[in-house]
Amino acid sequence: MAHAELHTPDLEGSLWFFTRLLGMRETARHQDSIYLRCYEDPYHHSLKLTAHDRPGLGNIGWRTTSPDALQRRATALDQAGLGTGWTTGDIGVGRTFGFTSPDGHPMELVWDIEKYTAPPALQSRILTRRSKRPLHGLPPRRLDHVNLMASDVTTQKELFEHTLGFQTRERVIDAADGGTEIGAWLSVNNLGHEMAVMRDQTGTRGRLHHLAFWYGVPQHNTDAAELCREYGIQIEAGPDVHGITQGAFLYVFEPGGNRIELFGNSGILQFEPDHDTVTWDLADFDTGLAIGGATLPAETYFVYGTPGTDGQDKLLDGWKDRDLVPGGEAP
Numbered sequence: 517m518a519h520a521e522l523h524t525p526d527l528e529g530s531l532w533f534f535t536r537l538l539g540m541r542e543t544a545r546h547q548d549s550i551y552l553r554c555y556e557d558p559y560h561h562s563l564k565l566t567a568h569d570r571p572g573l574g575n576i577g578w579r580t581t582s583p584d585a586l587q588r589r590a591t592a593l594d595q596a597g598l599g600t601g602w603t604t605g606d607i608g609v610g611r612t613f614g615f616t617s618p619d620g621h622p623m624e625l626v627w628d629i630e631k632y633t634a635p636p637a638l639q640s641r642i643l644t645r646r647s648k649r650p651l652h653g654l655p656p657r658r659l660d661h662v663n664l665m666a667s668d669v670t671t672q673k674e675l676f677e678h679t680l681g682f683q684t685r686e687r688v689i690d691a692a693d694g695g696t697e698i699g700a701w702l703s704v705n706n707l708g709h710e711m712a713v714m715r716d717q718t719g720t721r722g723r724l725h726h727l728a729f730w731y732g733v734p735q736h737n738t739d740a741a742e743l744c745r746e747y748g749i750q751i752e753a754g755p756d757v758h759g760i761t762q763g764a765f766l767y768v769f770e771p772g773g774n775r776i777e778l779f780g781n782s783g784i785l786q787f788e789p790d791h792d793t794v795t796w797d798l799a800d801f802d803t804g805l806a807i808g809g810a811t812l813p814a815e816t817y818f819v820y821g822t823p824g825t826d827g828q829d830k831l832l833d834g835w836k837d838r839d840l841v842p843g844g845e846a847p
């Protein structure tokens with residue numbers, strides 16, 4: 517995953533969250549959009565924030581393995597009836613092939629992309645690092661994964677397996693309901709997942725569950741929870757560790773209303789070329805959700821996505837009213 521675009525009805529608040537609290541750096545502004553990156557993200561930006569009347573996913577950009585792969589995958593997506601055509605790209609992004617997921621999530625494929633080169637003042641002496649670690653906030657190192665809500669998990673999962681080469685690492689089924697898939701975790705590399713798909717219990721199509729940024733250090737999730745608590749960012753769940761993917765999680769709501777996960781380890785990594793998909797059943801799901809027993813609130817975690825449904829907008833209004841940054845102080 518190369519980049520993601522989030523819509524936000526509170527651009528200033530979202531910018532505060534990602535730059536002051538999380539220490540991401542701004543790389544460009546254009547019209548209603550601000551481009552940001554973590555200090556180890558390889559490209560010009562990993563996150564584009566765009567002012568919008570409602571929160572949600574603007575785009576997800578997947579980078580192919582070569583120019584030829586881009587053409588092959590574009591053809592496959594066109595044959596699947598999901599292509600929306602070629603674009604001239606964006607700041608830091610060359611020509612892309614746009615498509616939507618079967619559930620309606622906007623996405624694009626890209627090969628030509630601007631690799632980030634730090635200006636002299638930001639060049640790191642750690643040569644594998646694309647820029648210096650920021651001096652403020654609690655900076656994540658890079659964009660990690662996206663979790664999508666879908667009205668039909670199986671259709672979404674199979675499309676990504678068949679057209680883009682994803683492999684399903686883990687899934688959750690409801691055996692009592694004939695084996696219906698209610699969640700799937702997919703990857704194209706060694707990560708336990710770069711994309712997750714979870715059933716939207718409201719039946720809504722094409723929503724975002726969360727976007728995740730990587731710390732790789734569980735203590736950082738505890739530190740981030742402290743900062744969120746002290747500076748008015750609503751915590752939904754965690755810190756704890758999922759049994760599924762073994763990912764150390766902290767879920768918070770950024771001021772625009774999008775759920776953001778801070779990822780405190782690397783989860784289970786996959787090195788077997790012929791691994792088998794692990795299947796969890798809903799009946800013994802507790803360990804899958806949280807090894808340490810943290811509660812994932814049923815009134816939000818399994819039903820709230822962005823954009824919110826009509827009933828959920830009320831929830832968003834409540835978040836907007838809170839005192840986001842007491843005294844305007846930077847962490």
Ligand SMILES: [Fe+2]
Pocket residue numbers: 661663712726728777
């Ligand atoms: Fe996640």
